[in-house]
Amino acid sequence: MADILVGTTKGLFILEGPDFRLTGPFCQGWPINHAIGRGDQVFAAGGGKWFGCGIWRRQGGDWTLSQGPFEGAEQMWSVAYDGDRLLAGSKPAYLYESLNGGESWRRLDALTDQPGADTWMPGAAGLTLHTILSDGKGGLWVGISAAGVFESRDGGQSWQMRNRRGNRPGPAGALPRDWGDGNEFRQEDEIFSCVHNLAFGAAEGLIYMQNHQGVYRSRDGGAVWEEITEGLPSTFGFPVGAHPRDKGTLWVFPLNGDAIGRYPLDGRALVWKSTDGGETWQGKGQGLPAQDCFFTVLRQGLSVSRGTPCAVAFGTNSGSVFVSADEGETWREAARHLPTVLSVEFMQ
Structure with a gap:
């Protein structure tokens, strides 16, 4: 099973291997809203009021921080592969690209220059660009709360x-x-x-x-x-x-x-x-709490692997990560007592 990247309010954690060995926290305790990775490379988007905003990059064993320039952003919320470039979304809802592996970034203004963008309304967490999908052929889809x-x-x-x-x-x-x-x-x-x-x-x-x-x-x-x-x-x-x-x-x-x-x-x-x-x-609940369960699973808190069979994982605001190795039929708790889990992603 692929390693699992877990973004939390107190840094990025990684669940490694079939026994889910926990490593971290990484990114100097920054709130990490979302992370992606493949091979030995990881990108983790986050920040906030006390840290500023940025995207952490791991190449091999070394972590470095890029702070853009992320013009207009308060916090980074999402990151995605798009062929040979990287894309990132922020709060407020801007879209950025990197053509050099995350070392530097520039804003793609066409999204927020379109008519009506000045009337977009923030959701409860603010005006966030939280989801980016790429088909690798020029097609992009973004989700913005609440536009x-x-x-x-x-x-x-x-x-x-x-x-x-x-x-x-x-x-x-x-x-x-x-x-x-x-x-x-x-x-x-x-x-x-x-x-x-x-x-x-x-x-x-x-x-x-x-x-x-x-x-x-x-x-x-x-x-x-x-x-x-x-x-x-x-x-x-x-x-x-x-x-x-x-x-x-x-x-x-x-x-x-x-x-x-x-x-x-x-x-x-x-x-x-x-x-x-x-x-x-x-409803699939074998291995999950059957009563007295009051946690929340946030918008980036569920991920599906590309393995055969594919695995499914989700994290909770109470600090647990649950994993299914059989496409959601049965579950086990892979980690507990973490900080609030903001995102879960399988390594590619």
């Missing part, structure tokens, strides 16, 4: 908003937006869609999304979203993960709701799995 999904087909030189729905429930139009404040936006309003997480499915154009209002599937690169929440115990959750080879298999972690605790329903931890693209769902 929505945006797509570029030219590597980030131009962008289109992708927040339209086209099936049950209700008519075609914008994705629903109701945050419990009585101010649901009109069907024609595409902005302010609160995307929580995105994952590529194993087919051309297939993307799965966990939104503030439910779980969605797009089969055309985000142009139209179909709701697939039916069968889940709630509409609210943060992460979504997808199988690297089976287009119908995905995993989500529903929580009891936005304003009533954000913990597993009835205090029982279940990862919900679908093998038919979200048409039906099954």
Whole structure:
């Protein structure tokens, strides 16, 4: 099984090998919102009020810090491979690229120069660019809370908003937006869609999304979203993960709701799995806490490996990391008593 990168509020930890040997904390105790890695290389994005913002890089055994220049950023929130370059997202929601392996960065202004960007509304954690997907062929998709999904087909030189729905429930139009404040936006309003997480499915154009209002599937690169929440115990959750080879298999972690605790329903931890693209769902809890469970799994807190069978891992705000070696059927606790887990990623 690949090593697991665990970003926390007090640095980056790594779970190594089949016995999940814990190493760290790395990055001098910086809050690490997200990390990726392959080979002997790791990139970890984070920072905050007391540290500034930056991206840590491990090459071999040595760690170095790049602080940009990340013009306008308060904190780095995401990092992704895009062919020969690296991409990073920040709070507030800017997109940056590095063409020299993370040594220096520049901002890609086309995303935030588009019409309407000056009206984007921050979510509870601020206006964050938390998810970046790349198809390696010029196609990019980013998730911004609470502005929505945006797509570029030219590597980030131009962008289109992708927040339209086209099936049950209700008519075609914008994705629903109701945050419990009585101010649901009109069907024609595409902005302010609160995307929580995105994952590529194993087919051309297939993307799965966990939104503030439910779980969605797009089969055309985000142009139209179909709701697939039916069968889940709630509409609210943060992460979504997808199988690297089976287009119908995905995993989500529903929580009891936005304003009533954000913990597993009835205090029982279940990862919900679908093998038919979200048409039906099954709760998988063997090895997970069956009662008195009140943790939260955050938006970057679930990851799927590329192994055969693929492994699935998630981390909690109570400092545990759970891992499944059999595609989510059974689980074991691989680490506990860590700081709040902000992200989990398998090494590539």
